[in-house]
Amino acid sequence: MTAIKHALQRDIFTPNDERLLSIVNVCKAGKKKKNCFLCATVTTERPVQVRVVKVKKSDKGDFYKRQMAWELRDLAEVDAKDASKENPEFDLHFEKVYRWVASSTAEKNSFISCIWKLNQRYLRKKVEFVNVSSQLLEESVPSGESQSVAGGDEDALDDYQELNAREEQDIEGMMEVCEYAISNAEAFAEKLSRELQVLDGNYMDLSKGHIRALQDGDLSSPKGIEACINASEALLQCMNVALRPGHEKLMAVKQQQHLFTELRDTFARRLTNHLNNVFVHQGHDQSSTLSQHTAELTLPKHSPLHRDLLRYAKLMEWLKNTQREKYDGLSRTYVDYMTRLYEREIKDFFEVAKIKMAGTTKEGKGNKFGLHGSSGKLTGSTSSLNKLTVQGSSSRRSQSSSLLDMGNMSASDLDVADRTKFDKIFEQVLSELEPLCLAEQDFISKFFKLQQHPTLGEVESDGGVPSRQPPPGEHRHSMKDMVRLMMNKIFQSIETELNSLIALGDKIDSFHSLYMLVKMSHHVWTAQNVDPASYLSTTLGNVLVTVKRNFDKCISGQIRQMEEVKISKKSKVGILPFVTGFEEFAELAETIFRNAERRGDLDKAYVKLIRAVFMNVEKVANESQKTPRDVVMMENFHHIFSTQSRLKISCLETERREAKHKYTDHLQSYVINSLGQPLEKLNHFFEGVEARVAQGVREEEVSYQLAFNKQELRKVIKEYPGKEVKKGLDNLYKKVDKHLCEEESLLQVVWHSMQDEFIRQYKHFEGLIGRCYPGSGITMEFTIGDMLEYFSSIAQSH
Known part of the structure; x- marks a missing residue:
């Protein structure tokens, strides 16, 4: 409400030369959906005019606008409905009866009290107050424009006091400055009135309720915390009032500033001590549930502690803006305590994690992975993890x-x-x-x-000049x-x-x-x-x-x-x-x-x-x-x-x-x-033939070479009858079988490739015989058909 009040003063009433003294959030009786504000205001120009103004939000909801105003002199009756029980309803009788329901009884009472004071102060015609508690209606005071008007948070009007010697001296000093002070007393009085307006109303006057909250308000209950928040904000506003030159010398101003400083220091000490205790007690309650969390490999949730402490967030901000040393001290205390709490929780949590993790590999369960490949063995140093030995399925597993x-x-x-x-x-x-x-x-x-970013009202710890405002980037950093x-x-x-x-x-x-x-x-x-x-x-x-x-x-x-x-x-x-x-x-x-x-x-x-x-x-x-x-x-x-x-x-x-x-x-x-082995001599013979051709001997003349004549060819071919070829192939199959491993299953692939290669070589040999020994009638002792049968039967037999 304080923020709304200041926004309304700034945006609506200050441009209209009015001061907002009290505000109540209301809706029309029977129509609770459309809320608005009733504001009690006085003009800053003389003669003073007192009004009740109705303010509501714009249709878009992004600003407030003045909707209706009534002169207080036109108010005939205020009906509070019930003087003994709390009741948010009240009626205002102007040219017609306006029935309202306030958002709270407290706001209604504060507003009616302000209307009563304004009526006593400024109007000769007295308004009728019906069903209003006598506690809200104070003794009548003399009316007159020179009296100050209490705001909605005031408990009573100040009694008239004579000037003391210091105040007389201050006024004389002001008269010396103003050349027209004697010649034009009315103008001087007007200037004096404007200069002292800063002391009028709610600007540098803190309500008794706020003072009580700062001095001994309950910091452990939601209501008490809210009261302390409101009081601390009101105090900060009072301390940050912009004084005109010379006002700071007035005795009343100095007395108020001294009071504010004492209230600030007292409340800061109370708040600091209380939050220190909250840190300790909340943390103790939190750590009591630690054991059940660690057993389940979960960390305790600190949301209850955070939720309780966040109620004090606005007070921490107030402390930061007014008593930075105490704010820093509380920050260190919180960090020190939470460090110990989290360290204990995290240590226990990780211990459980390590136990569970170590349980995944039980000591002595043996080597699940034999360090072996196929049927072979790799040898090395068994004493080193890096020099592993392949020893078969009984091998121990490296860690x-x-x-x-x-x-x-x-x-x-x-x-x-x-x-x-x-x-x-x-x-x-x-x-x-x-x-x-x-x-x-x-x-x-x-x-x-x-x-x-810090608020514009942030001040040094001595409550004096506002602190330097660093650039936004610096704050953020x-x-x-x-x-x-x-x-x-x-x-x-x-x-x-x-x-x-x-x-x-x-x-x-x-x-x-x-x-x-x-x-x-x-x-x-x-x-x-x-x-x-x-x-x-x-x-x-x-x-x-x-x-x-x-x-x-x-x-x-x-x-x-x-x-x-x-x-x-x-x-x-x-x-x-x-x-x-x-x-x-x-x-x-x-x-x-x-x-x-x-x-x-x-x-x-x-x-x-x-x-x-x-x-x-x-x-x-x-x-x-x-x-x-x-x-x-x-x-x-x-x-x-x-x-x-x-x-x-x-x-x-x-x-x-x-x-x-x-x-x-x-x-x-x-x-x-491999195929060179079963037909070794035949292979060697034809390699010689190809070598002669490569040296320049014509193919049809190779047979005239002594080592490669027809007789020598027949002799070599005769050494490889079908029976011997099959026997050589069978031995070759056995040797290949010994070379290859079972895991890769390449034996049949290799055997089929050998068959294809053998056929290729056979055709190559036949071609050489036809070209180098034309008309000789020399042929191999076995055919391609025989060869295919050899390969097939050997594969099936194994």
């Missing part, structure tokens, strides 16, 4: 996951469940911290008034800094606890860093959308750096372990563990990073890992003694190509094509080299 030990991951449903459980625990931790921090930051901004400093202090343990939890998760399983990177990135993204400079955004951003570092360390660790792999000289290699490990890693990562904000980090990791896989497959192939190099390359790059084709990882499209190229090249190389 930290790697691409090497993920070869059998899909068979371990228990481990997948563990990782899923870890992901849920980590998400629960972040989901609990996020609203906690946002709620506390929102409360701090509102309670300590750090979300808006300093306020955000204050909020951030308070939040950093209150939640100083969060970043430490989060990093500790992350370290534990990484220690349990290094692949947890994938989950943590996705979850933390999402929460950072969410926090930055709300407020990029908030405590939550900054803190989670710092922790995200740690998570990203762990993720990079995890990838580097996998690459390092690939580089340190050594193969057994006694076993065939098969599909290398880090090749199947990459497949499992990619499957896991694609699931975790689906629609994730940090997809780019995974793509970079993919490229690093796949290049390392390529390089180390080549390394193992070159070092292999039991398994041919072509087989190692063919099988592993076939597996890589199949994996990438199935997962469709767009950033690895180049590597997918490269893997296919390497696979086909080494398949062809292996087939050609």
Whole structure:
């Protein structure tokens, strides 16, 4: 109501040379939807005219407008309806009866009291007051325009007092300044009247009710708090009245200023002591429910504490504007106490999270991932996590996951469940911290008034000259800094606890860093959308750096372990563990990073890992003694190509094509080299023939070469009858079977490629015989049909 009163004075009555003394919010009896205000006013020009003015909001609701006015001298009767009971209804009898319902009985009584005083002061014709409590109607005082008029908040009119010596001296001084003070007494009196208007009415006069509220008002009840808020605002307005030059020397002004200063200091001390006690007691009640929250991995909600404290927000703003030292002291007290409370809650919360997280990997449950690939074994140092040994299904699992030990991951449903459980625990931790921090930051901004510019009425702690008003940007910057400093202090343990939890998760399983990177990135993204400079955004951003570092360390660790792999000289290699490990890693990562904000980090990791896989497959192939190099390359790059084709990882499209190229090249190389064994002499003979032709010998003249005449050709062909060819092919099949691993199932692919290559060679040999030995009638001992039957029967027999 105070704000409305000042707005009406400024916008409606001051331009009309009127002063607003009392106001009541009313609606017409029986029509409670359309509210308006009845205002009691007096003119500032002489002779004084007293009016009741009806004011209502415009149709658009963006400003107030004057709708109707009645002269007080036309008022015949005021009917308050009931003098003994509270009743908001009252009637005003002008030329007709206007029936009103006030928004509260208190407002009605204050307005009627003001009308009575104005009637006693200014009108010879007395208004009839019916059903009005005698407490509202004071003793009649002499009427006259020189008397001051009390406002709606006044309890009584001031009695006439003679001037004291100091006031006489002040008036004499003013008379000396005014040259016309003696010659034109009427003009001087008029000037004097205008100069003293600042002391008239409600400008520098605080009601007894406000004084009582400031001195001993109840700061623990909603009604008492509201009364103290109204009183403190009224006090601030009185202290900030703009005095004209010379007015500050008047004794009455000095006395009022002294009273205001004492009231301000008294109330500031009471408010500070009370809020200190509220911090302690509210916090104690809050911490009593801590145990039940931590067991459920939830943090206590502080909304009850915030709700109770926010009732004092306006008083905190008043303290900030009047007693900045006490405001700062309360801020420090709140921060110190809440730091201890939150530190206890957060520590217990994270302890429960760690216990639940550690429970995902029970000690001694064994190695769920055998560090093996196919039927082979990789040997190395068993004492080091980085020098892993492939020992078969009985191998113990390293505490930290790697691409090497993920070869059998899909068979371990228990481990997948563990990782899923870890992901849920980590998400629960972040989901609990996020609203906690946002709620506390929102409360701090509102309670300590750090979300808006200071009011124009902000004054120094001595109640004197208004403080300097910094530019808006400076205010905004300093306020955000204050909020951030308070939040950093209150939640100083969060970043430490989060990093500790992350370290534990990484220690349990290094692949947890994938989950943590996705979850933390999402929460950072969410926090930055709300407020990029908030405590939550900054803190989670710092922790995200740690998570990203762990993720990079995890990838580097996998690459390092690939580089340190050594193969057994006694076993065939098969599909290398880090090749199947990459497949499992990619499957896991694609699931975790689906629609994730940090997809780019995974793509970079993919490229690093796949290049390392390529390089180390080549390394193992070159070092292999039991398994041919072509087989190692063919099988592993076939597996890589199949994996990438199935997962469709767009950033690895180049590597997918490269893997296919390497696979086909080494398949062809292996087939050609292997087929040279069952027809070794025949191959050697025709290689010699081709060499002579390449040297310039004409094809039809090759048969004249001693080493390659018809007789020598018949001799070589005779050594490879159909029976011997089939026997050689059968041995070849057995050898290929020993070279290849069962997991990749490439035996039939290789055997079919060998058949195609054999047919190609057969046709090539026939062509050379026809061109180099024309008309000789020499043919192979077996036909293509025979050969197809050999390949088919051998495959079926095995």
